Amino acid sequence: MYVYDDFDEKFVRERAAQFRDQVERRLSGKLSEAHFRPLRLMNGVYLQLHAYMLRVAVPYGTLSSPQLRQLAMIATKYDKGYGHFTTRQNIQFNWPKLKDLPDILDDLADVGMHAIQTSGNCIRNVTSDQWAGVAADEVTDPRPYAELMRQWSSLHPEFSYLPRKFKIAITGAESDRAAIAFHDIGIQVLKNDAGEIGFAVYVGGGLGRTPMVGKKIRDFISLDDLLPYLVAILRAYNLEGRRDNKYKARIKILVHETGIDGFKAKVEKIFDGLEKDKLRAPAGEIERIQGFFDLPNYETVEPNPETLTKARSENAAFDSWVKRNVATHKQAGYAIANISLKPIAGIPGDATDEQMNLVADLAEKYSFGEIRVTHEQNLVLAHVKEKELFELWQALVPAGLATANIGAITDMITCPGLDYCALATARSIPIAQKISEKFADQKRQEDIGDLKVKISGCINACGHHHAGHIGILGLDKKGEEYYQITLGGSGDENAAVGEILGPGFSGDDVAGAIDTLVNRYVELRNETTETFLEVVKRVGLEPFKEALYANN
Amino acid sequence: MAKKLKGDQVLTGQLLREGDVVFLTEGGNWSLDLQDAKIATTPEKVEEFDLFIAQAEEANLVIDVYPFVVERDDTGKLIPSHIREKMRTTGPSIVYAEL
Amino acid sequence: MPIIKDGAIIVDSWTMLDEEADVPSSADIIIPLNVMLEKADRLSNHSGRIGLLIGNDVAVEDHADLIAKADIVVLELPAFTDGRAYSQARGLREDLGFEKELRVKGDVLVDQAAYLLRCGFDSFDFDGEFDAETWKKSSGIMTTGYQRTYKDELETRG
Numbered sequence: 001m002y003v004y005d006d007f008d009e010k011f012v013r014e015r016a017a018q019f020r021d022q023v024e025r026r027l028s029g030k031l032s033e034a035h036f037r038p039l040r041l042m043n044g045v046y047l048q049l050h051a052y053m054l055r056v057a058v059p060y061g062t063l064s065s066p067q068l069r070q071l072a073m074i075a076t077k078y079d080k081g082y083g084h085f086t087t088r089q090n091i092q093f094n095w096p097k098l099k100d101l102p103d104i105l106d107d108l109a110d111v112g113m114h115a116i117q118t119s120g121n122c123i124r125n126v127t128s129d130q131w132a133g134v135a136a137d138e139v140t141d142p143r144p145y146a147e148l149m150r151q152w153s154s155l156h157p158e159f160s161y162l163p164r165k166f167k168i169a170i171t172g173a174e175s176d177r178a179a180i181a182f183h184d185i186g187i188q189v190l191k192n193d194a195g196e197i198g199f200a201v202y203v204g205g206g207l208g209r210t211p212m213v214g215k216k217i218r219d220f221i222s223l224d225d226l227l228p229y230l231v232a233i234l235r236a237y238n239l240e241g242r243r244d245n246k247y248k249a250r251i252k253i254l255v256h257e258t259g260i261d262g263f264k265a266k267v268e269k270i271f272d273g274l275e276k277d278k279l280r281a282p283a284g285e286i287e288r289i290q291g292f293f294d295l296p297n298y299e300t301v302e303p304n305p306e307t308l309t310k311a312r313s314e315n316a317a318f319d320s321w322v323k324r325n326v327a328t329h330k331q332a333g334y335a336i337a338n339i340s341l342k343p344i345a346g347i348p349g350d351a352t353d354e355q356m357n358l359v360a361d362l363a364e365k366y367s368f369g370e371i372r373v374t375h376e377q378n379l380v381l382a383h384v385k386e387k388e389l390f391e392l393w394q395a396l397v398p399a400g401l402a403t404a405n406i407g408a409i410t411d412m413i414t415c416p417g418l419d420y421c422a423l424a425t426a427r428s429i430p431i432a433q434k435i436s437e438k439f440a441d442q443k444r445q446e447d448i449g450d451l452k453v454k455i456s457g458c459i460n461a462c463g464h465h466h467a468g469h470i471g472i473l474g475l476d477k478k479g480e481e482y483y484q485i486t487l488g489g490s491g492d493e494n495a496a497v498g499e500i501l502g503p504g505f506s507g508d509d510v511a512g513a514i515d516t517l518v519n520r521y522v523e524l525r526n527e528t529t530e531t532f533l534e535v536v537k538r539v540g541l542e543p544f545k546e547a548l549y550a551n552n
Numbered sequence: 553m554a555k556k557l558k559g560d561q562v563l564t565g566q567l568l569r570e571g572d573v574v575f576l577t578e579g580g581n582w583s584l585d586l587q588d589a590k591i592a593t594t595p596e597k598v599e600e601f602d603l604f605i606a607q608a609e610e611a612n613l614v615i616d617v618y619p620f621v622v623e624r625d626d627t628g629k630l631i632p633s634h635i636r637e638k639m640r641t642t643g644p645s646i647v648y649a650e651l
Numbered sequence: 652m653p654i655i656k657d658g659a660i661i662v663d664s665w666t667m668l669d670e671e672a673d674v675p676s677s678a679d680i681i682i683p684l685n686v687m688l689e690k691a692d693r694l695s696n697h698s699g700r701i702g703l704l705i706g707n708d709v710a711v712e713d714h715a716d717l718i719a720k721a722d723i724v725v726l727e728l729p730a731f732t733d734g735r736a737y738s739q740a741r742g743l744r745e746d747l748g749f750e751k752e753l754r755v756k757g758d759v760l761v762d763q764a765a766y767l768l769r770c771g772f773d774s775f776d777f778d779g780e781f782d783a784e785t786w787k788k789s790s791g792i793m794t795t796g797y798q799r800t801y802k803d804e805l806e807t808r809g
Contacts, residue, residue, distance in 0.1 A: 007795060010794075010795050011793075011795040011796075011797070014792055014793050014794060014795055015793065017792050018762075018789075018792040018793055021788065021789055021792060022762060022789075025785070025789070026568075027568065027569060027612075029612040030782075030785065033568075033609075033615050033616075035731070035760055035762075038731075038732055039762055047566060047571060047615070047616060048571075049573075049636075049639060049640045050571075050572075050573055050640065050643055050644070051566075051570075051571040051572065052571035080648070080649040081649055082648070082649055094648075095571075096571075097569060097570045097571060098568065098569055098570070098571060099569045099570070121732070121734075151797040152797055152798065154797055155766075155793065155796060155797075156797075156798060157737065157765075157766040157767075157769035157770050157796065157798060157800055158734075158737045158738055158741050158766075158770055158798075159734070159737075160734065160737075160766055161731075161732055161733065161734025161737065161763075162734060235738045235741075235742075238734055238735060238737070238738045239710070239735055239738050239739070243733060273712055273742075273746050274745075274746060275745050275746055278745060278799055278804070279799075282799075347646060347648060350648070352649075418635065418636060418639050419639065419644040419645055419646055419648075420644060424636075425636075426635075427639070427645060429644075429646050430645060430646060433646070476635065476636070479633065479634045479635055480635065481635055
């Protein structure tokens with residue numbers, strides 16, 4: 001993975017010093033709250049319902065063991081002993097004090113980390129496929145390009161006061177695990193017939209109160225032109241994005257109002273006028289970055305070893321975990337091990353300091369000291385020998401980290417909701433917990449198969465409910481929480497926005513409603529391999545509406 | 553500006569240095585406990601909150617100051633009327649730091 | 652309002668004209684772009700220097716000829732969160748090759764100085780109070796940046 005050089009190190013140290021200066025001026029009263037607020041947000045500091053919250057950047061979701069240990073240390077020393085992994089592959093701490101934040105940033109800088117642009121109206125943490133570099137279906141590893149964009153977008157002098165936040169995601173595989181269609185800019189790495197790397201570029205996707213699927217603006221932009229083309233898109237947006245209404249300020253609205261053809265014309269005009277040479281990465285930079293993403297020194301090991309087969313046949317729980325949580329690696333004899341942060345009735349995405357320390361140790365022992373954070377709020381050890389999977393699993397079980405539910409109904413994306421968030425209109429976590437309890441039975445989960453449930457506690461859609469096969473949106477009706485259910489959303493390469501089924505439910509009734517929907521699915525499916533989403537696409541919403549509302 | 557909300561109101565904010573939720577007391581201080589809160593029972597009293605909001609900004613100790621509506625439960629304890637303020641006053645409704 | 656250049660308050664000779672005012676012939680004047688577009692011929696005998704005030708909604712590349720003749724260009728920051736002038740500045744400096752003074756006027760925060768300088772601004776017309784000490788300390792903390800900009804080009808040129 002990428003390791004800071006002297007320049008990166010100096011940059012992050014200076015940034016920490018700059019924020020220390022800003023905090024000092026704020027505390028002394030030299031800087032007003034109105035002026036400080038955007039500055040702290042651009043450094044990932046929110047004022048939440050009960051306390052400040054710090055969101056730390058995990059660029060494209062990749063962490064080293066020492067970095068994860070440092071996050072655990074921060075959780076212990078400055079917080080309440082836990083952290084929360086987010087849909088932008090970041091981690092946030094719920095209880096830091098403003099006066100401690102400069103020290104926390106110094107501690108992060110010690111391990112090459114920061115909180116730059118994890119909030120604010122600027123370019124946010126670039127996200128990517130959590131299986132980048134090891135996925136069997138990948139054209140090429142997208143992380144070097146993600147790192148290039150991380151550097152390019154960090155404290156960008158031109159694009160730090162945009163109309164609204166700006167999110168970029170990149171994938172190198174046909175199967176989209178990074179939800180690129182729901183990003184302000186989505187990028188798919190391609191190879192042309194000549195074997196050259198290039199990028200398909202999508203623009204104007206997003207969730208929030210106006211969900212939209214991104215539209216393609218370029219089929220193939222060359223590596224040389226990637227940064228100039230991003231400048232052209234961002235400049236068109238910075239100059240013409242709406243600043244009169246914060247709910248209409250995202251680029252998706254500009255693209256929608258201008259039409260993709262009209263918007264593309266603006267971008268191409270700016271692009272044509274750019275002095276592109278000045279905007280490209282320096283010669284040799286991408287090769288330098290790529291050097292950090294060489295595959296680790298895999299050993300030659302026997303694929304599908306006897307020990308694995310034997311352990312699976314002797315231990316049903318381990319077998320379930322392998323089926324659900326282990327994915328195919330492109331290196332024979334290795335596997336991708338996904339660690340679920342969705343224990344039954346737990347808090348989705350939370351990890352304690354002890355769990356973080358354990359995962360850091362296990363990564364060093366079994367996976368070249370590297371950890372991935374997924375946008376679905378789980379962790380990944382990306383290079384585990386198949387013959388060591390059983391050992392790994394045995395170490396995960398006592399820590400509550402071996403839940404066999406990746407991609408299953410209890411593996412829900414859940415925003416912090418009204419338990420933490422100042423913007424939320426309803427709680428999300430207790431809803432997820434009730435659903436999780438309802439579907440705790442492993443056999444039933446396995447029978448249901450792939451089903452993505454996503455829960456947001458307000459219309460801003462941090463829980464990606466629009467992209468859930470089942471989406472749940474928490475709202476406020478005269479001071480009481482109630483929940484709207486949508487069906488048929490999808491965040492992958494066949495991106496779709498879910499449709500509202502009908503009247504909402506009280507918090508106590510949501511899990512029962514989901515149960516009803518799932519039972520209806522089981523009745524409707526033609527064979528056990530037909531997934532929930534496939535059934536919704538085949539039969540439409542009506543049978544599900546009938547099941548939910550027929551008795552009312 | 554204090555909004556004209558229906559019902560008795562208290563004034564809340566968060567400590568600048570720490571972020572903790574606090575409530576304005578009768579004595580003009582800020583307490584971590586809602587039960588200590590100064591209660592405005594008339595529109596005039598609610599309007600007086602504006603003064604405290606301005607003072608809080610001036611003193612640079614408490615930020616994000618605003619009033620909300622409260623009622624009393626059966627035991628006479630002050631409780632917020634709205635779910636958001638209930639959550640904010642009592643803390644997360646889930647068991648969070650001991651997974 | 653103080654004008655800041657190289658970290659200190661300066662006195663400069665520019666007079667900002669609004670649409671109504673008559674144009675004195677020898678003064679150094681800054682004229683709003685729309686006035687300039689209407690009254691360009693009346694200025695043909697003007698002996699003082701002429702600068703342009705360009706609004707945030709103007710596409711600078713559409714006025715390359717006028718800008719090339721200007722002795723100063725002033726861009727506006729109506730709120731410190733409104734970042735349009737940053738893009739206009741880079742367009743002027745990097746794409747149109749404008750090399751004279753580029754000033755930003757409005758709600759300028761000391762914390763934005765480094766960004767503004769890197770985008771090519773070299774003077775600041777402050778709405779608020781100016782504190783030279785804070786400016787010096789806070790605007791100089793970041794000495795590194797990942798993007799090559801007009802300022803870096805200038806420094807390379809020496």
